[in-house]
Amino acid sequence: MSVKFDIIIDSKGHLRKRESFDxxxxxxxxxxxxxxxxxxxxxxxxxxxxxxxxxxxxxxxxxxxxxxxxxxxxxxxxxxxxxxxxxxxxxxxxxxxxxxxxxxxxxxxxxxxxxxxxxxxxxxxxxxxxxxxxxxxxxxxxxxxEFAELNDMLQRERDKEKNMWMQHIQKISMIGPQFVHLLDTVKGEISVGAGKILVDKNVLEKIKFVKEGQFVEKDGAPTLKLVGEITGVVDTDIALPTDSIYPLFTKDLQEKLGLNSYEIQAVLKKLNVKGNSKFHTEIKSDKKSAKLNKYSESLVPVIKRMLNRADFLTICLKEYKTSNNNRKTKKKKK
CATH class of the missing domain: 3.30.950.30 (Schlafen, AAA domain)
Structure with missing residues (x-):
């Protein structure tokens, strides 16, 4: 959203507008x-x-x-x-x-x-x-x-969060907690009891969110209406996040960053990426298959930025080697 600026001058050729808070x-x-x-x-x-x-x-x-x-x-x-x-x-x-x-x-x-x-x-x-x-x-x-502005800012943030909670609670009380299911817009999953239903990535991209507690009807934004039957609930252990959120395999990261398999593992460990839902998830197609690591596109610029730092990759490789050696030593002792 660009901000319009008009250059308006007076009879002397001076700009009419003055500097202000914005x-x-x-x-x-x-x-x-x-x-x-x-x-x-x-x-x-x-x-x-x-x-x-x-x-x-x-x-x-x-x-x-x-x-x-x-x-x-x-x-x-x-x-x-x-x-x-x-x-x-x-x-x-x-x-x-x-x-x-x-x-x-x-x-x-x-x-x-x-x-x-x-x-x-x-x-x-x-x-x-x-x-x-x-x-x-x-x-x-x-x-x-200064204190006055900071105090006002923090109070507005508290009020905003409180209002959001109140609206959520009011809606839950109107619907009934037993009929409320939560949509995780990051992973594209709806929690239903002990299981999860996956939301198709095409549907997820069309969902319009209510911001700052406003009802969508106020601005005329389209709402999502789910019609049809749910034929099964996906088991929690084998729920697959949508590819639109985590499209990259480890090999894809290697190619985008120009690293070999050992180097990418060292960098991922150094940055503690695994387990961070913003960048990483694990998937498997069934209960017997091995887990696969997948990553978000937003991880690529983060790693690129770190690789621009002097000696970052060298430090990663050194720490990764030390960690592997320590793990091997512990196994031998057992």
Whole structure:
């Protein structure tokens, strides 16, 4: 969802709009540590109501001069995503656009208000950001959040969660707990008593979710209606998550990451991937067959990011070898 920005000037050629809690101006776009500064501003806006940074605006007076370098076009959005994940607790919903006005080029980076607050800084970066800090966009500046705003933010999050629980409980009481079944939208499973029913991936993708406690009828969004008979309940032990969630086998990971079988096992163990339902699941076609490991597509960029770190793979291989040797030693003692 892009954010519209109109360049409106007065009789002197000055931009009418001023910086505010959701708007920040920059003369030019720069790389290096400046990316962290831009991300800090975006996080501050996401912790408030969202907003945008506009590049190409000269300060004092505010003149729409346009950008005078090509850095904005050269920046890799994957780099910005990587830095957000590296330094902050939550990902952002953001976008980047170019704006043409009066034969000049302007840059825009916008960010939506975060659904989950607060977004917290995970580690230091020089004197730009601080581990544990919560950044918040005030009128005309981004700084660490003050007590009043933090208290208000946390109270709203508590109220939101409480309202969601209340609505769930009200619906359960109306339907009757014995008639309520839970849908796991990650694995595509409906819990029914001691067993599970698998939801077809095509159906799962069409399900529209009710956000922030609103009824779907309010916005006219289509609802899902299950019609027909359930001919059997899948045994819990052999429930298969949909391939749309975990499409990759270990061999697929190897090919995507350019690793051999020993290296991928070392990396997976180091990152403790197995057992993390966001990235991994185990399947088997029947009770007698061996379990197969499957992985989500979202694991690939995570591992790529880690492999870019100096000596990461070497450390993984060393620890994996030590772990295997220790296991062999224990077996011999037995």
């Amino acid at each position: 708007l920040e101006f920059k003369q030019n776009f720069h790389l290096g540590d400046n990316l962290i500064k831009y991300i800090k501003s975006l996080v501050g806006m996401a912790n408030n109501k969202g907003g945008q940074i506009i590049f190409g605006i000269k300060d004092k007076p505010r003149l729409p001069l346009g950008m005078t370098n090509n850095r904005f076009r050269e920046v890799d959005t994957a780099t910005i995503d990587r830095l957000i994940r590296e330094y902050f607790s939550h990902e952002l919903i953001w976008g980047i656009e170019t704006i043409d006005y009066d034969n000049k080029e302007f840059g825009q980076i916008w960010v939506e208000e975060s659904e989950y607050k607060p977004i917290i800084c995970k580690k230091n970066k020089d004197d730009i950001i601080r581990e544990g800090a919560i950044y918040y966009r005030y009128r005309g500046e981004v700084k660490e959040i």
